[in-house]
Amino acid sequence: MTAPLILIVEDEAKLARVLEEYLQQSGFRTEHLARGDLVIPHVRKEPPDLILLDLMLPGRDGMEVCRELRQFSSIPIIMVTARIDEIDRLLGLEIGADDYVCKPYSPREVVARVKAVLRRLDPRLSDQSQQPIIKVDMVSFEAHIGGRKIDLTPVELRLLNTFVEYPGQVFSRGQLMDKLYLDNRVVTDRTVDSHVKNLRRKLIEHLPEQELIRSVYGVGYKLEL
Numbered sequence: 001m002t003a004p005l006i007l008i009v010e011d012e013a014k015l016a017r018v019l020e021e022y023l024q025q026s027g028f029r030t031e032h033l034a035r036g037d038l039v040i041p042h043v044r045k046e047p048p049d050l051i052l053l054d055l056m057l058p059g060r061d062g063m064e065v066c067r068e069l070r071q072f073s074s075i076p077i078i079m080v081t082a083r084i085d086e087i088d089r090l091l092g093l094e095i096g097a098d099d100y101v102c103k104p105y106s107p108r109e110v111v112a113r114v115k116a117v118l119r120r121l122d123p124r125l126s127d128q129s130q131q132p133i134i135k136v137d138m139v140s141f142e143a144h145i146g147g148r149k150i151d152l153t154p155v156e157l158r159l160l161n162t163f164v165e166y167p168g169q170v171f172s173r174g175q176l177m178d179k180l181y182l183d184n185r186v187v188t189d190r191t192v193d194s195h196v197k198n199l200r201r202k203l204i205e206h207l208p209e210q211e212l213i214r215s216v217y218g219v220g221y222k223l224e225l
Contacts, residue, residue: 004118005029007048009039009065010080011057019052022107023114024146025207036060040068047075050114053097055081063095070096076117080105108208136161145206155180156199163213163223172220196221 006023010016011034020030031048033039037059043051051069055062066077077096082103098117101110136143136157143150143160152160162171162179171179173192180195200213214224
């Protein structure tokens with residue numbers, strides 16, 4: 001199943017880039033338009049799975065765009081607005097938006113709203129978006145998340161590879177030591193914890209919404225996808 005496509009309609013370029021980055025890190029595909037008058041022809045040609053639609057746009061405002069979209073499409077729409085007084089109209093029968101986000105907002109909040117709307121309308125779409133694609137190549141000694149390279153040390157790469165090969169399996173610190181240090185050197189539990197902490201931090205940089213490596217109290221660590 002192809003990852004859900006999110007159309008971001010936002011005239012603030014920096015804000016749009018941040019939203020695209022956060023959504024892509026969460027497994028979505030994204031497209032961006034900066035003008036309201038471009039939305040209708042774009043949607044007719046390539047319908048997205050969800051639209052993030054700013055209220056104040058050049059060319060045509062988001063309220064008009066939403067109203068026309070509802071004449072021919074049931075694509076979920078999340079309106080983005082700084083005008084609190086418009087919220088009732090945005091969610092009412094007159095406009096037909098599925099949800100709204102108020103500016104200023106956290107990109108993580110927007111991602112959460114996107115997932116919630118998709119989950120409500122089609123659980124298959126939200127499930128797909130929550131599955132990060134992690135690839136580890138022990139030949140080239142490289143790792144990627146969603147096609148983006150992660151800068152890892154050799155030990156961190158072996159650690160990630162161990163988790164990816166056995167997702168959900170809990171590894172004790174002793175088992176991880178055997179996987180990480182092939183020369184049988186003696187290291188402490190604290191050293192393993194340090195490597196796990198560094199790897200977890202780097203993964204969160206790419207997937208800020210998800211803590212993939214979980215601690216299992218009294219046992220060790222596991223990878224949750």
